[in-house]
Amino acid sequence: MxxxxxxxxxxxxxxxxxxxxxxxxxxxxxxxxxxxxxxxxxxxxxxxxxxxxxxxxxxxxxxxxxxxxxxxxxxxxxxxxxxxxxxxxxxxxxxxxxxxxxxxxxxxxxxxxxxxDPGVIVVAKDSPYQNLTDLIDAVKEDPSKVAFAGGSAVGGFDHLKVLMTLDKAGFDDAKAIKYIGLDGGADAITQTVGGFAQAMTGDMSEITGFIKSGDVRPVAVLSEERVEGFEDVPTAKEQGVDIVAMxxxxxxxxxxxxxxxxxxxxxxxxxxxxxxxxxxxxxxxxxxxxxxxxxxxxxxxxxxxxxxxxxxxxxxxxx
CATH class of the missing domain: 3.40.190.150 (Bordetella uptake gene, domain 1)
Incomplete structure (x- = not known):
């Protein structure tokens, strides 16, 4: 018992x-x-x-x-x-x-x-590219010298955003565009800040902290209109590239x-x-x-x- x-x-x-x-x-x-x-x-x-x-x-x-x-x-x-x-x-x-x-x-x-989540393209804070036009011109001049990092694999949505943006800007040789696919936006930011990539494509929510800290500088947001809270970031459309990627x-x-x-x-x-x-x-x-x-x-x-x-x-x- x-x-x-x-x-x-x-x-x-x-x-x-x-x-x-x-x-x-x-x-x-x-x-x-x-x-x-x-x-x-x-x-x-x-x-x-x-x-x-x-x-x-x-x-x-x-x-x-x-x-x-x-x-x-x-x-x-x-x-x-x-x-x-x-x-x-x-x-x-x-x-x-x-x-x-x-x-x-x-x-x-x-x-x-x-x-x-609007797409966004950013560069390192000390990058020579001041706007989206500068970045696109550099790709057109020599695509081998401009690598884009993204938080999705090759062929993923971050990669597609780069390809579609450049296609809309008149550069249609998709295979010539250098893209580094990584597991997440934070890794892609690290590559860009470290100089291993010249630009990073991602989504606004995963990059806001890095924008606010000054580690990166946005050159375009891929939305119809500027985003509330980030009104100083111009859209790609404002810069002559007709693309929206949400x-x-x-x-x-x-x-x-x-x-x-x-x-x-x-x-x-x-x-x-x-x-x-x-x-x-x-x-x-x-x-x-x-x-x-x-x-x-x-x-x-x-x-x-x-x-x-x-x-x-x-x-x-x-x-």
């Missing part, structure tokens, strides 16, 4: 002490980039709003431009209701170009987007979770999008409102992939 009492007491204590399952956000890149930003901000706000019982755990899982994280979720966590993954236009770009070794968008469930920021979840769990993520992301905290995050980081949720977002993903495939064919990345 005494032994039974001890065992029962221990079991009871274990039951009481066991914490609720913690939600986890996978950022498919190293700390400091746009996917990491998405995970940490959404996770923090979910916690502050009381939408989750514990702090959201952020796991950085870099590799293959998001492919390592995508593959792990599909193959090993396909029915895990507690995990969600940061995604963006870079994700759909890689899927559109069949860069994830045969993976397709329908292998996961797309929850939503809650912000649009990177949506959102999340996906494993495919085999229940419809109820999927709807839970949709509802929580919608509440984050409506929160005062998220409005502040957007203003401080140069994001524009861009909320698409649930079934509407899944339709958007299909259309986004088709559009990227068309662009990739035009510039020679896809046949």
């Amino acid at each position: 005494k032994n039974w009492t001890r065992a029962a007491t221990a079991a009871l204590l274990m039951t009481v002490a066991a914490p609720a399952m913690a939600e986890e956000c996978i950022a498919p890149a190293n700390p400091g980039g746009g996917w990491d930003f998405t995970c940490r901000q959404i996770g923090r706000i979910m916690t502050e709003l009381g939408l989750v019982p514990n702090m959201v755990q952020v796991t950085n899982l870099a590799g293959a431009g998001g492919g390592v994280a995508f593959t792990q979720v599909v193959s090993k966590r396909s029915d895990d209701p507690a995990v969600f993954v940061a995604a963006s236009s870079a994700t759909t770009t890689r899927l559109a170009q069949n860069a994830f070794a045969g993976a397709t968008a329908d292998q996961v469930r797309w929850v939503g987007s809650i912000g649009g 990177n949506w920021r959102g999340i996906y979840v494993p495919k085999d979770i229940s419809d109820e769990d999927y709807q839970k993520w949709v509802d929580m992301l919608g509440k984050v999008a409506e929160s005062e905290q998220w409005q502040t995050v957007m203003t401080e980081n140069g994001l524009a409102p861009y909320t698409i949720l649930g079934a509407d977002f899944e339709t958007f993903i299909d259309e986004n992939i088709a559009e990227i495939q068309d662009v990739s064919k035009e510039i020679g990345i896809l046949q």
Whole structure:
């Protein structure tokens, strides 16, 4: 009886002490980039709003431009209701170009987007290029002397932004343009500040801290209009290059979770999008409102992939 009492007491204590399952956000890149930003901000706000019982755990899982994280979720966590993954236009770009070794968008469930992140091109603070025209002229004169760093793999969205910008500027030899693909915007900034690349292309949210610190100098933002909070950064369109490249920021979840769990993520992301905290995050980081949720977002993903495939064919990345 005494032994039974001890065992029962221990079991009871274990039951009481066991914490609720913690939600986890996978950022498919190293700390400091746009996917990491998405995970940490959404996770923090979910916690502050009381939408989750514990702090959201952020796991950085870099590799293959998001492919390592995508593959792990599909193959090993396909029915895990507690995990969600940061995604963006870079994700759909890689899927559109069949860069994830045969993976397709329908292998996961797309929850939503809650912000649009304007593309931006920056140079080191002591760079001789004072504006976008200077940079483009240098490429036209000798493309081998101007390398662009980006936080996505070769052929990814950051790479596409460079190719499309130069194509719109009249330079159509895509294969001659030097691009260094890295795992996240922070690594690309390091390459640029260190002089290994002459310019960096990324998204406003992952670069704002480096702009404010003076480590880099923006030469163009790839949006229709100047971004609130960064009104001194001219658009590419103002400088004669007719390009707009917005990177949506959102999340996906494993495919085999229940419809109820999927709807839970949709509802929580919608509440984050409506929160005062998220409005502040957007203003401080140069994001524009861009909320698409649930079934509407899944339709958007299909259309986004088709559009990227068309662009990739035009510039020679896809046949």
